[in-house]
Amino acid sequence: MPTYSHSRLETFEQCKLKYKYKYIDKIEPDIPKSIEAHLGTVVHETLEWLYKKVMEKIIPSITEVIDFYSEKWSESFSKDFLIVKKEMKIEDYFQRGVEFLINYYLKHNPFTDNTIATECKIEIDLDKEGEKKLIGYIDRLVHNLEKDEIEVHDYKTSASVLSKDKIENSRQLALYSLAMKEKFGKDKKVSMNWHFLAHDMKISISRTNEQLEQLRKTVIELIDEVEKTKNFTASKSRLCDWCEYKNICDKECKNKTLF
Numbered sequence: 001m002p003t004y005s006h007s008r009l010e011t012f013e014q015c016k017l018k019y020k021y022k023y024i025d026k027i028e029p030d031i032p033k034s035i036e037a038h039l040g041t042v043v044h045e046t047l048e049w050l051y052k053k054v055m056e057k058i059i060p061s062i063t064e065v066i067d068f069y070s071e072k073w074s075e076s077f078s079k080d081f082l083i084v085k086k087e088m089k090i091e092d093y094f095q096r097g098v099e100f101l102i103n104y105y106l107k108h109n110p111f112t113d114n115t116i117a118t119e120c121k122i123e124i125d126l127d128k129e130g131e132k133k134l135i136g137y138i139d140r141l142v143h144n145l146e147k148d149e150i151e152v153h154d155y156k157t158s159a160s161v162l163s164k165d166k167i168e169n170s171r172q173l174a175l176y177s178l179a180m181k182e183k184f185g186k187d188k189k190v191s192m193n194w195h196f197l198a199h200d201m202k203i204s205i206s207r208t209n210e211q212l213e214q215l216r217k218t219v220i221e222l223i224d225e226v227e228k229t230k231n232f233t234a235s236k237s238r239l240c241d242w243c244e245y246k247n248i249c250d251k252e253c254k255n256k257t258l259f
Helices: 006-015 016-024 035-054 062-075 090-108 164-168 172-184 209-228 238-242 248-255
Strands: 001-003 115-125 135-145 149-156 189-196 201-205
Touching: 006 016, 006 149, 006 209, 016 115, 016 248, 035 062, 035 090, 035 115, 035 149, 062 090, 115 172, 135 172, 149 172, 164 201, 172 189, 172 209
Parallel strands: 001 135, 149 189
Antiparallel strands: 115 135, 135 149, 189 201
């Protein structure tokens, strides 16, 4: 049985054909990743490095943080990265990451929130039989000693902020909350925290145990749908511009209406 993740399930919901290409056919895409994806990866790597230093009782200077970011940007940079927004230059994206990190650093320094892990891998057996497994990686995990609460933190580098409805119905961090409840006990308080770096904003919510158990059932039903699907149809949307498989599915999508 395959092991699922939030991103795998999200791909199925967004476009079944892309799901088939990526997870069933395992086609290596010809199109390189987008510059936005590169930006997100490097910013995440930088914040992970920063907090690992903090957990070692070392607080890097803002200059050291930007130097690390610059080095990682160059190490994994490719001139072939996909740039959809033609009005933007490579330098614009690089500078955007610098601004994210400076704003974040100035707001959270000296980083005393008691971070206990970065890139924390979680595994959940969604059903009692252990046939439906889900994995994920938490950007940062905090034990808030004042509240005796586990905080799940996630960084977003996109220009948009999730709507109130999407925040309240978010699956990814709720699944991570479910994993924390399984690890620390159902009575442990767990909060979900989104950092929208482009807006220098943090949004925090929590789910009840009943809501998390309902989520478990919903995800099991979604996995059942995935495993029963035989006809993997394409879904045309604005996301197609960033899709790494768009060069092989254009014929599937050309008669569909953009919503």
